[in-house]
Amino acid sequence: MEDIKYAPIGVFDSGVGGLTVAREIMHQLPDEYIIYFGDTARVPYGSKSRETIIRFSRQIVHFLQTKSVKAVVVACNTASALALETLQPELDIPVIGVVVPGARVAAESTKTGKVGVIATESTIASELYTRVIEEQNPRVQVYGKACPLFVPLVEEGWINDLVTLEVARRYLKPLMETGIDTLVMGCTHYPLLRETFRQILGDGVTLVNPAYETARELKDLLEREGIANDGKRVEAGHDPDKTEANAMDPGKTDEEKAVKKYSFYVSDAANKFKEFASTILPFGVDAAQLVHIEDY
């Protein structure tokens, strides 16, 4: 029981986007081990139904439990919005998503009482951001806008790009007209377009990144439950595959040590994961392991 603090944290996403959340956890909780799962065979979740997203998420959590994780972070906004409430009571370990932390900060941040949320179609349709923000502060008005082209634009690498700027102008126009002073970037890929949003919205609108807020909330949670890794034991309580999977080289630098703490699993072995991961993480992910997730 006392070893639980050295167990890894499970982090999952529909694909690569959740690596932005994993990166925040690595940064804010450097002593923690992480098992990351990206559902690259079935990505994206953003336009799929609640029933399907719950089924997929449940399989992933079952997989993560085979790795003895001490907590699960649902790093996908869509899965957080549609599956988290169903999964939480089924599990005996803490599970947190990205929506609630992002929504809380948005509710605190707004002065005009008008908050915009950009996300996938399914996240917007779930209205979870709206519900949580209004629970925090009933005087806040929430305006949601589904932006299905942002993920493919980011994955095409058109980050600082005139096409992306024009697409963003269209998506953000109706939100700007409402007078929002806070915008939740409610999909893991969106913070990569932060500069584009800033260019359109100016400095008067606060951009909320749920990835950042989620890592903070995870830190509080682990401390509150007494299961935070104190960093006193190295290489313990963690999946034995990790060394083979992710050690770049048996080495001594801080970066190399960090790399050995993180294991990556995917449901499809497409090169895209590796390529995209290297744009997000400060180290390469050469050996993400393939999992037949539908068997879990």
Added chain:
Amino acid sequence: MEDIKYAPIGVFDSGVGGLTVAREIMHQLPDEYIIYFGDTARVPYGSKSRETIIRFSRQIVHFLQTKSVKAVVVACNTASALALETLQPELDIPVIGVVVPGARVAAESTKTGKVGVIATESTIASELYTRVIEEQNPRVQVYGKACPLFVPLVEEGWINDLVTLEVARRYLKPLMETGIDTLVMGCTHYPLLRETFRQILGDGVTLVNPAYETARELKDLLEREGIANDGKRVEAGHDPDKTEANAMDPGKTDEEKAVKKYSFYVSDAANKFKEFASTILPFGVDAAQLVHIEDY
């Protein structure tokens, strides 16, 4: 055995796009019954690996076989390019894809000997279009270009749109510079952007629509094998679910009769299928039935 001709044709796609192929079959082979499956839970296939696409396609063919189909049309370019050759020897009914018919016509059509192919990343990476076109005519040079933004743009409904025009200009520019006189629209969604391509390419480039060519090839195949539906028996050899699933109303018009011949199945019950289907087909698809495809 003599009843086989009244059995339905199975048509499948990663999602909704294959309905453009189904529509061509309905048009060119009006006596045939169709069982359509769209893998909406795992769409898109275009950026996924060969192994995953084969696994998904095999499950779908197994499902279609439970409906006693007499032939299968792989209406998805990506699945045709990556899974068809593996699946064909596993089955005792004819299976055709969209790549070979499209490639054949492209090889016949070109005068400059330079053919462009636009498709998903996985289709382009497979190089199947290149291989088949060069087999038909070794003097033809094939230039492939992956266009991952076209599908999300079409699904967003931005068909005649300045953003889409600009995206198409970028994707087509390197192909135009090679001097192609024929362009294969190698993904089921792309023919919906025909006007945009025409605007950029002018009248000097022939646009090949594999959906049209596939329906022609299917017609030849069914006649050659003696299993074409002669239209003399109504409501036979077809899935009993169909009436409930697709009859809009028990009625008498030609359109209503047609509707009763077609059954639609999906792996995710998202509304998107219904909405998009209605933009492609001349009748509504109100009751696509949900299938847990990973069980097959």
